[in-house]
Amino acid sequence: MPARLLQIVESTTLAADLIAARTKRIHAAVLSKSKTLDGPNFTTIRPADLELLFAQYDAEFFDDQIAETLGAIPLHFGLSKRMTSSGGKTSRYSGGADGTQWYEISVSTTILMGCFGGDDHRPLTASGLVCRDRLDALQRVMEHELVHLIEMLLWNKSSCAKPRFHSITLRFFGHTENKHRLITPKEKAIVKYGIRPGVAVRFRIDGAEHKGIVNRVNKRATVLVEDRQGRRYSDGKHYAKFYVPVQLLEAIE
Numbered sequence: 001m002p003a004r005l006l007q008i009v010e011s012t013t014l015a016a017d018l019i020a021a022r023t024k025r026i027h028a029a030v031l032s033k034s035k036t037l038d039g040p041n042f043t044t045i046r047p048a049d050l051e052l053l054f055a056q057y058d059a060e061f062f063d064d065q066i067a068e069t070l071g072a073i074p075l076h077f078g079l080s081k082r083m084t085s086s087g088g089k090t091s092r093y094s095g096g097a098d099g100t101q102w103y104e105i106s107v108s109t110t111i112l113m114g115c116f117g118g119d120d121h122r123p124l125t126a127s128g129l130v131c132r133d134r135l136d137a138l139q140r141v142m143e144h145e146l147v148h149l150i151e152m153l154l155w156n157k158s159s160c161a162k163p164r165f166h167s168i169t170l171r172f173f174g175h176t177e178n179k180h181r182l183i184t185p186k187e188k189a190i191v192k193y194g195i196r197p198g199v200a201v202r203f204r205i206d207g208a209e210h211k212g213i214v215n216r217v218n219k220r221a222t223v224l225v226e227d228r229q230g231r232r233y234s235d236g237k238h239y240a241k242f243y244v245p246v247q248l249l250e251a252i253e
């Protein structure tokens, strides 16, 4: 029974300035130790960097008791381009006849590299906290995923929708939100271009200008343009559907 980890998790409440000092120390340590990261808004990252970040967090916040509790159970780290709606994911796997177990923490490079890129260095909010740079944002993701791992280790199940999870992330990291997200392409479209469902837009495709209403926003926006040849929608009108990159849309009043 991982008594020491349990005791730490249940009895710790950290003041905001202490959390800030520790996360800042981790930020500096990771940048100085990493062989890949070329700065706080790094342009490449490898799984080894996640491992390094994990080890720093385990040492600063949990007295190395996560690694201690894992013992011989492997913890893998992965980077995924395919995850587009959540910043991170923690999974437990078991395989083979002997039921060998391992854990994996994976992070979405699509989401991570989608923020603080190019000229867009505006701060974003993750877990209710403002992040100043890409590494800072990655730290919020790691903090969230660490708590998933801890819950799996201590109680077998983990849910970031439940009060226990909220209590741990608040007491250790000051998180006031518990969602798997940083800034998604959808949020970026809203923040950067004012494009969201219901907004009237204008765009040009193949030299022709169209006006329509944004219906959905994912990687691209779905825009409905009135068209008698188009499909009939619930408002009784007929629309043609266009999938348009949000940067090509101009919101009109």
Ligand SMILES: [Zn+2]
Pocket (backbone or CB within 6 Å): 144, 148, 159, 160, 178, 179, 180
């Ligand atoms: Zn979660």
